[in-house]
Amino acid sequence: MARKAITGNGAVALALKQVEPDVMSAYPITPQTEIAQNYAQYVADGDVVTEYIPVESEHSAMSAAIGSAAAGARTITATSSQGFALMWEMLFIAASLRLPITMPVVTRALSGPINIHCDHSDSMGGRDCGWIQIYGEDAQEGYDNAIQAFRIAEHMDVRLPVMTMIDGFIISGAIGPLETLADDQVKEFVGDYQAVNPLLDTENPVTVGPFDGLHGWYFEHKVSQNRAMDNAMGVIETVGAEYGKLTGRPYSHFVAHRLEDAEVALVAIGSAAGNAKTVVDQLRRQGQKVGLLKVRTFRPFPARQIAEALAGVQVVGVMDRSDSFGAEGGPLFTELRSALYDSQPRPQMLNFIYGLGGRDIFPGDIEEAVALLERAAAGEAVAQSRHYLNLRED
């Protein structure tokens, strides 16, 4: 195992290189560009034999990836923000055709106003497109998740595309420490690709993407997609545990940090979970009973396990890096509140929206959130609404 200093994008591109899939189709977009660029360099330098398709848009990137995966090739792409949005209709096609494409997403705000910085509007907006969603906190998790994504997507009980998120700029552009595996270790972990009903098997011709008929089986196919999501719950854990044996870094659906006797807890996803952990540790040193739950798997959502982990917490504060206009709260909040509805006793829940368009989140902002949770836990009536962190109020 080697250790190096590398950007988040560099770490993800390296993971993809070590897997060396058959095909990559990609279009550059800030802040993902470095992934596509580094991979194109690997191809140009002869480091990998991957067929690289430089497409003219992200709609084409995903379309080409779908064609390639349907043909029977292990296929990847990568995107951010507007590119993710441009892929939109094809994301559903990839999932419904049950093609195990993997895609790192470097999360960035969606326009407008035009903004290139980090938030989760892109990936969270795509939470119902049928892809498995795994969020990483730092470059190491971006690397580790990108490798595990192949095993999860390609598992015969799953066969769904997987997107792995890292936060734009904060992680993608910052240089951090990375422990790497050797190329052969990665290739052995990921294993050989097995295609299902590939179009290039000319001895056994198949029809991919047919019209389902006016009174067809669309409903049944949607249900089987959701059952594959159910299966992915266990597969993600198995793959994460196996990866842990190889690297010493086991993965599951979430990380529970100091929740055992916590009276209040934060729930966070992405890079801010690291900041929240630091704050929680500081507050713990001052004797405050606060914990943190860092979400890794968002689709499928591990609702039952999260409810168990948060059992006994009186007030839960959910941190969302994207908003859901007109909804009761951000996407993570509504998911969490649904997950905890059946908990006895049912905790009070507050939503904190932060970091939109790359707005900084400081330890003081997180302390402010915890203070509000503690006031609610002490019996003060705190209104159930979106609480914004580090917003310029007038």
Add this chain to the structure above:
Amino acid sequence: MSKTSRKKWDYHDIAQWGPGRHELGATIPVSGTADDYDTGGWRSERPLRDREKCNDCMICFFACPDSSVIVEDGKMATIDLKHCKGCGICAQVCPRDAIELKNEIIARKLEEE
């Protein structure tokens, strides 16, 4: 199914299939074909050929977008009404005006008589 398929796809009881029985991703495990579909059901006008005028030049055969002009032994034998959508291209391209489009209902009545 299709003549080019090597596999047989047994779907006779597909009406009873639940989510677990279908191929992954709604793939049909044989090659694409419209052979089994009664696309002729859309037709509102039917091409009728005048055997006396027709000299089997085959221009309609090449022009038909649905391969519905059936040729046997070098002769234009008939029109495959299961797949003909009644677009009328055959009548347009025929150099001898040997094909006429007739209202489908009327054509069916003529056929019955």
